[in-house]
Amino acid sequence: MNQKGRVCVFGSFNIDAVVNVPRFPKPGESLIAHDSMTGLGGKGINQAIAASRAGARIHFIGKIGTDEYTDICHRMLDNAGLEIFTLFTAENVPTGKALIFVSDDGAENMIAVHPGANMTITHEEVERALKVVEASDILLTQLENNIDALQALIEKAHRESVYTIVNPAPYQPIPEPLFAKIDLITPNTTEAELLTGIEVIDRTSAEKAAAVLHQKGVENVIITLGSKGALLSHEGRTQLVPCIPADAVDTTGAGDSFNGALAARLADGDTLEKAVIFASAYASCAVEKHGTALTMPTMEEAQKKMSAYCEFV
Numbered sequence: 001m002n003q004k005g006r007v008c009v010f011g012s013f014n015i016d017a018v019v020n021v022p023r024f025p026k027p028g029e030s031l032i033a034h035d036s037m038t039g040l041g042g043k044g045i046n047q048a049i050a051a052s053r054a055g056a057r058i059h060f061i062g063k064i065g066t067d068e069y070t071d072i073c074h075r076m077l078d079n080a081g082l083e084i085f086t087l088f089t090a091e092n093v094p095t096g097k098a099l100i101f102v103s104d105d106g107a108e109n110m111i112a113v114h115p116g117a118n119m120t121i122t123h124e125e126v127e128r129a130l131k132v133v134e135a136s137d138i139l140l141t142q143l144e145n146n147i148d149a150l151q152a153l154i155e156k157a158h159r160e161s162v163y164t165i166v167n168p169a170p171y172q173p174i175p176e177p178l179f180a181k182i183d184l185i186t187p188n189t190t191e192a193e194l195l196t197g198i199e200v201i202d203r204t205s206a207e208k209a210a211a212v213l214h215q216k217g218v219e220n221v222i223i224t225l226g227s228k229g230a231l232l233s234h235e236g237r238t239q240l241v242p243c244i245p246a247d248a249v250d251t252t253g254a255g256d257s258f259n260g261a262l263a264a265r266l267a268d269g270d271t272l273e274k275a276v277i278f279a280s281a282y283a284s285c286a287v288e289k290h291g292t293a294l295t296m297p298t299m300e301e302a303q304k305k306m307s308a309y310c311e312f313v
């Protein structure tokens with residue numbers, strides 16, 4: 001495999017507690033789940049593993065706390081198959097945790113996340129991370145860390161002409177001057193609405209939201225529209241890349257698989273158009289499996305899906 005793209009993924013590292021339920025419980029209701037698991041999660045590490053399996057050379061940077069999960073986190077990361085990683089540790093702060101319901105009904109998920117240590121990136125840790133950013137072709141981040149740290153990293157990447165991708169999940173307000181330093185932003189419909197004030201329900205509204213993000217200074221916008229595909233807006237035109245069909249069992253981390261694969265293909269020199277199609281195929285494979293980080297698809301699985309899809313269209 002031709003691995004030339006170096007991607008620095010700076011992001012969250014969580015312990016995910018997942019329960020599989022026939023449907024989401026109602027407020028006040030206790031519902032019997034038919035399966036459960038506890039394991040590695042967090043948008044940062046999910047995207048890093050996806051990008052690595054999609055062919056990129058990854059340096060993941062994240063942070064955990066000091067609690068009963070510290071050793072487990074180190075073991076999990078050692079076995080995650082990443083080329084290089086840096087895991088900072090916070091004293092007296094818990095490791096990030098996410099509680100996830102996955103419903104059999106539509107394979108939808110519901111997540112509440114307590115970011116814990118992820119929100120405590122210090123100035124010194126940013127300084128160390130800046131050296132990694134400088135040596136990368138792409139910086140990929142999400143918004144599950146403290147925004148001042150992300151801001152410093154994005155500004156540095158911009159100064160060094162490192163391509164920056166921001167997946168604005170979960171939503172936090174982004175300081176206005178930062179938009180112009182982001183090369184590519186990848187909100188879903190909810191995040192696009194929170195960022196722009198425009199309710200995104202179809203292609204037309206997605207185009208309007210993308211236009212607002214361009215006005216704020218972002219050159220390239222991809223709005224993921226779930227089963228409606230992804231709207232790519234750049235160079236004065238828009239393109240709707242259809243969703244690649246899947247037999248979905250678990251949509252948790254679908255956005256992470258998309259963003260990781262997208263970064264990997266861009267780092268390898270693909271155009272945005274080609275990278276979005278590959279990322280859609282990759283995400284389509286991801287939702288056909290349960291789990292997130294450790295069940296991210298291989299390059300071969302995504303390529304097979306893509307060839308089948310291209311034959312079909």
Ligand code: RIB
Nearest residue numbers: 014041042043098253292
């Ligand atoms: O995108 C899925 C991820 O969101 C989960 O792994 C969970 O940790 C939350 O960060």
